[in-house]
Amino acid sequence: MFKTGSLTLILLHSAFAGAAVPSVKVLIAKSLKNIIVEGIDLKKTIHTQKKSQQYVGRKKISFKCGPFGSKAKNSLKNPLLVASLSSPTGLISWGDQKYKGELHLLTSPNQQSCDLVNNVSMETYLMTLLSKEMNGTWPIEALKAQAVAARTYAYERLNKVGSFDDDKLYHLESSEKDQVSGNYHDITKKTLNAAKETQGMILVGPSGKISPAFFHSKCGGKTLRPDQVWGGVEEGYRSVDCHFCQRTGMKDWNYQIKGNKLTQMVDQVLRRYYADEMEGDDLRLMPDSPHNSEIRLYAGDRLHIIKKSYLRNLAGRELLPSNNFVIETKKNEFHVQGQGYGHGVGLCQLGALELAKRGYNYQQILSFYFPKHRLRRAY
Numbered sequence: 001m002f003k004t005g006s007l008t009l010i011l012l013h014s015a016f017a018g019a020a021v022p023s024v025k026v027l028i029a030k031s032l033k034n035i036i037v038e039g040i041d042l043k044k045t046i047h048t049q050k051k052s053q054q055y056v057g058r059k060k061i062s063f064k065c066g067p068f069g070s071k072a073k074n075s076l077k078n079p080l081l082v083a084s085l086s087s088p089t090g091l092i093s094w095g096d097q098k099y100k101g102e103l104h105l106l107t108s109p110n111q112q113s114c115d116l117v118n119n120v121s122m123e124t125y126l127m128t129l130l131s132k133e134m135n136g137t138w139p140i141e142a143l144k145a146q147a148v149a150a151r152t153y154a155y156e157r158l159n160k161v162g163s164f165d166d167d168k169l170y171h172l173e174s175s176e177k178d179q180v181s182g183n184y185h186d187i188t189k190k191t192l193n194a195a196k197e198t199q200g201m202i203l204v205g206p207s208g209k210i211s212p213a214f215f216h217s218k219c220g221g222k223t224l225r226p227d228q229v230w231g232g233v234e235e236g237y238r239s240v241d242c243h244f245c246q247r248t249g250m251k252d253w254n255y256q257i258k259g260n261k262l263t264q265m266v267d268q269v270l271r272r273y274y275a276d277e278m279e280g281d282d283l284r285l286m287p288d289s290p291h292n293s294e295i296r297l298y299a300g301d302r303l304h305i306i307k308k309s310y311l312r313n314l315a316g317r318e319l320l321p322s323n324n325f326v327i328e329t330k331k332n333e334f335h336v337q338g339q340g341y342g343h344g345v346g347l348c349q350l351g352a353l354e355l356a357k358r359g360y361n362y363q364q365i366l367s368f369y370f371p372k373h374r375l376r377r378a379y
């Protein structure tokens with residue numbers, strides 16, 4: 001059970017406290033053929049020509065994107081900063097979206113179109129993200145827990161070697177690959193306050209090292225460690241039992257899967273992740289349980305152990321919405337039973353929602369999902 005008395009989360013002061021709020025470059029759109037931006041007193045810099053132009057009053061600027069360079073250059077696949085735009089108002093429109101900070105136009109990796117990057121203060125980035133990754137109407141303490149987790153994720157990326165360099169064209173993608181952020185219109189009073197009230201706060205592991213803080217929609221009963229899902233060990237992570245997300249979000253799933261389909265999927269997992277393959281098509285599953293993050297099976301007389309997350313990567317989220325599932329053999333048929341939605345590592349968002357409704361504050365929510373981590377002020 002969750003006890004407030006067992007809190008291990010403490011605020012550690014660091015040498016970084018008081019430092020400036022960092023900027024983060026976020027890839028917001030890819031493969032654009034045309035880009036039209038609008039703003040007041042816009043400053044346009046064309047980096048490839050080393051030219052700048054300052055406009056007065058409201059101005060619409062349109063860019064035709066690509067193809068850039070020759071075919072030989074295409075093979076380099078190095079994106080290049082083509083242009084950047086800023087406004088003294090701090091706001092620039094792109095279509096019906098409005099961005100704070102600067103907009104940067106890059107060549108796409110195929111050199112045929114443009115990618116669009118928003119260079120924005122970390123705190124503004126978080127204010128827009130909370131409406132996308134959670135919901136701007138959720139209780140403030142759940143939003144604050146999410147703000148700390150998302151800030152930690154982004155800050156860890158910035159801290160990777162060289163990421164603070166201006167040369168880095170972008171640090172994060174606004175997609176499920178990293179985390180989904182929004183635009184100026186997504187900022188609500190609550191998301192603004194959630195970022196402000198936790199400004200600069202990040203999670204660090206037991207050794208004090210910045211830890212990539214992961215989060216997901218619904219764990220379905222227990223969270224997972226990064227090594228159970230991706231293979232890489234991150235310090236401080238624990239699998240915790242979470243019963244707080246049970247009543248909300250995606251319902252549990254339960255279906256039969258044909259033997260030849262499962263055999264095909266297992267064979268593909270073995271080839272893709274284990275440089276191995278199935279011998280024959282005689283698949284026999286060993287008893288599974290929700291506590292296993294791996295499936296044990298026999299193909300012929302060989303035992304294979306495969307990660308459930310690898311099977312999910314291959315099967316897709318429609319078939320396996322989470323990594324929290326069990327596959328069993330019942331009367332010569334394979335049955336899949338599962339709970340939750342998302343990879344299952346770190347903060348369970350629907351669990352955080354329920355904890356906040358029950359009156360827990362963001363420190364308590366974070367200490368529940370990250371029991372060995374500490375809070376630190378990064379700036």
Ligand SMILES: [Zn+2]
Nearest residue numbers: 219242245348
């Ligand atoms: Zn949960």
